[in-house]
Amino acid sequence: MALDEIRARISAAETAAGRAPGSVTLIAVSKLQPEARVLAALEAGQRIFGENYVQEAQGKWPAWRGRFGGVGLHMIGPLQSNKARAAVALFDAIHTLDRMTLARKLAAAIEAEGRAPALFVQVNTGDEPQKAGILPDELAGFMVQLRDMGLAPQGLMCIPPEAEPARPHFRLLRDLAQAEGLSQLSMGMSDDFEEAIAEGATHIRVGSAIFGARQAAR
Numbered sequence: 211m212a213l214d215e216i217r218a219r220i221s222a223a224e225t226a227a228g229r230a231p232g233s234v235t236l237i238a239v240s241k242l243q244p245e246a247r248v249l250a251a252l253e254a255g256q257r258i259f260g261e262n263y264v265q266e267a268q269g270k271w272p273a274w275r276g277r278f279g280g281v282g283l284h285m286i287g288p289l290q291s292n293k294a295r296a297a298v299a300l301f302d303a304i305h306t307l308d309r310m311t312l313a314r315k316l317a318a319a320i321e322a323e324g325r326a327p328a329l330f331v332q333v334n335t336g337d338e339p340q341k342a343g344i345l346p347d348e349l350a351g352f353m354v355q356l357r358d359m360g361l362a363p364q365g366l367m368c369i370p371p372e373a374e375p376a377r378p379h380f381r382l383l384r385d386l387a388q389a390e391g392l393s394q395l396s397m398g399m400s401d402d403f404e405e406a407i408a409e410g411a412t413h414i415r416v417g418s419a420i421f422g423a424r425q426a427a428r
């Protein structure tokens with residue numbers, strides 16, 4: 211299946227970059243995919259999945275988690291503040307911490323739920339006005355604010371501008387993470403995950419290359 215091919219490509223990219231085998235975590239992005247395809251990936255041993263919509267994830271993952279051990283769920287879509295508590299209850303990682311209001315809601319939810327998902331700060335590496343994420347120039351100040359409120363993100367995440375080569379954005383994200391002492395990098399999707407691995411990605415988010423085209427977003 212396509213999953214095997216993606217795994218082989220990840221291994222090859224790790225080797226080409228002189229990185230340890232298994233140093234890249236594959237997040238299989240299952241949003242808006244038919245259930246049969248996701249089940250096939252679970253049966254093939256895939257355990258880390260990415261979702262974009264809290265409600266959709268709440269609808270399907272509790273049952274699958276009951277059937278398959280060791281599932282890890284990563285929230286990779288924009289997160290509304292009023293869904294912060296549900297997201298903290300369901301997800302093992304949240305990749306889209308992109309504003310102070312959300313940080314406050316997440317901090318309160320972590321306290322209330324007694325569980326703390328890994329956090330990634332989303333960075334708007336292309337300075338795109340319509341895109342979510344902290345601007346590169348504002349990251350250092352944002353990190354200080356997060357740490358003051360007791361949040362300790364593990365890494366950074368980016369979605370490069372569609373019309374530009376991705377690699378310089380991956381490199382920028384890596385440099386920003388290094389400056390902040392963060393070890394995790396969530397970057398690279400179906401079309402560019404090998405370049406992301408070459409620049410140090412620790413988490414790649416791959417959907418259509420594994421599962422095929424998605425249903426249209428609601």
Ligand SMILES: *Cc1c(COP(=O)(O)O)cnc(C)c1O
Pocket residue numbers: 239241262286287369399400401415416417418419
């Ligand atoms: C949907 C999505 C992906 C997966 O995209 P593909 O091109 O299908 O691999 C990765 N990251 C984010 C943030 C997404 O929303």
